[in-house]
Amino acid sequence: MVEMAISTPxxxxxxxxxASLQDFVDCPRRFYLRYVLxxxxxxxxxxxxxxxxxxxxxxxxFHRMVQQHLVGxxxxxxxxxxxxxxxxxxxxxxxxxHPAEMLPDVTRYPExxxxxxxxxxxxxxxxxxxxVQPGLRxxxxxxxxxxxxxxxxTLKARLQTRVYRYLLARAGAHLNDGHPFDPAQIEMIYWxxxxxxAPVRLxxxxxxxxDDGVYLTGLIKQILSLDEDxxxxxxxxxxxxxxPYRSYCDRGVKAGTLGDxxxxxxxxxxxxxVGFDFEQIAEIAF
Numbered sequence: 001m002v003e004m005a006i007s008t009p010x011x012x013x014x015x016x017x018x019a020s021l022q023d024f025v026d027c028p029r030r031f032y033l034r035y036v037l038x039x040x041x042x043x044x045x046x047x048x049x050x051x052x053x054x055x056x057x058x059x060x061x062f063h064r065m066v067q068q069h070l071v072g073x074x075x076x077x078x079x080x081x082x083x084x085x086x087x088x089x090x091x092x093x094x095x096x097x098h099p100a101e102m103l104p105d106v107t108r109y110p111e112x113x114x115x116x117x118x119x120x121x122x123x124x125x126x127x128x129x130x131x132v133q134p135g136l137r138x139x140x141x142x143x144x145x146x147x148x149x150x151x152x153x154t155l156k157a158r159l160q161t162r163v164y165r166y167l168l169a170r171a172g173a174h175l176n177d178g179h180p181f182d183p184a185q186i187e188m189i190y191w192x193x194x195x196x197x198a199p200v201r202l203x204x205x206x207x208x209x210x211d212d213g214v215y216l217t218g219l220i221k222q223i224l225s226l227d228e229d230x231x232x233x234x235x236x237x238x239x240x241x242x243x244p245y246r247s248y249c250d251r252g253v254k255a256g257t258l259g260d261x262x263x264x265x266x267x268x269x270x271x272x273x274v275g276f277d278f279e280q281i282a283e284i285a286f
Contacts (some may be wrong), residue, residue: 005172011036014116015124016220018163024223026239031223032231033245057246058087060186062193063128064141065091070100070110082163090145090193096197098188106131116171125167128261140164140188147193156202160218164205166212183209208221214272 014020014035021248024031033039048081067080075095082091100108109130142160144150155161163187174182186204233241233249240251 005057011224015117015122015127017124018158018160018222021163021216021219022159024219027243028226028231029249030231030243030245033248034229034230036228039245039248041171052081055086055145055147058084058090060172062087062090062094062145066128067110069094070108071133084092088170093193093196096283097191099196099199100129100131102136103131103133103139106133107175108132112175114167114171116167118217119224122221123163123167123216123220123222125164127164127168130168130172130175134177134181136185138168138172138176138181138186140168140186142188142190144190144192145194146192147194149192149198150200150204151191152200155190161202162212164188165202166209169204169209170213180236 007050020035023034057193058269061081066080069075069078079091079095082088099228106279109132111126112130113124113126115124125277127140128143131139142164165188165228168175168186169181175181182208183204188204190200190202192199233251237251240246240249243251
């Protein structure tokens with residue numbers, strides 16, 4: 001087990017996100033290590049290592065390409081960047097299905113950020129894409145490059161779904177000519193590059209909005225109230241195989257097998273590992 005110094009949690013300027021809240025729900029100890037202590041990763045997240053790293057880098061490149069296309073760069077200029085067979089297939093599926101063009105007369109907001117105050121902190125969401133029919137409808141798109149299509153009930157329960165839809169209703173009025181979205185106008189779509197014909201669509205309503213507000217407020221309040229020794233490791237040790245912090249908790253050495261996990265944990269870790277934020281994308285050089 002790796003030894004480390006323990007300090008009292010202090011998050012004076014911390015902005016909560018779906019990723020940090022999901023970490024806490026999955027494993028309070030992981031939240032503490034990742035966001036409070038900010039310790040270095042002592043282990044890989046999945047095996048085989050080369051394939052894991054390759055897949056994550058391709059996923060980041062795909063997000064860059066889609067973002068660049070949404071801001072006006074033609075498909076023909078981006079297509080040569082898809083040299084890898086997997087990336088070429090994802091890009092071809094995107095170009096064939098054009099998921100962001102499903103609605104007429106819309107305004108598209110790629111890589112938009114929304115934030116709102118909760119308790120004494122801020123909750124932040126960075127979206128792949130929000131498509132708005134002013135006064136009528138708002139659709140959140142999130143691009144997924146995982147090999148498997150995550151089950152709808154799993155996605156509905158994820159903090160990403162709860163935070164993204166809640167914040168669009170709570171803080172998205174400026175995307176709708178100054179009028180707050182009615183929760184019933186909001187839908188979230190997870191579009192899977194490997195399964196383009198089967199996106200997961202999750203509509204919203206006032207009851208879910210109320211429940212999400214209560215839940216998210218309570219979750220942040222709980223985190224802020226904990227002493228450092230109360231951030232305990234998860235009781236579900238199956239999660240530990242995909243956690244790069246597992247050696248800090250004496251939860252094994254061998255990483256889990258790529259493709260066996262059923263949620264987006266590995267994608268979340270990929271953002272930090274390569275120092276890249278899906279929602280803060282630099283322009284691709286041609």
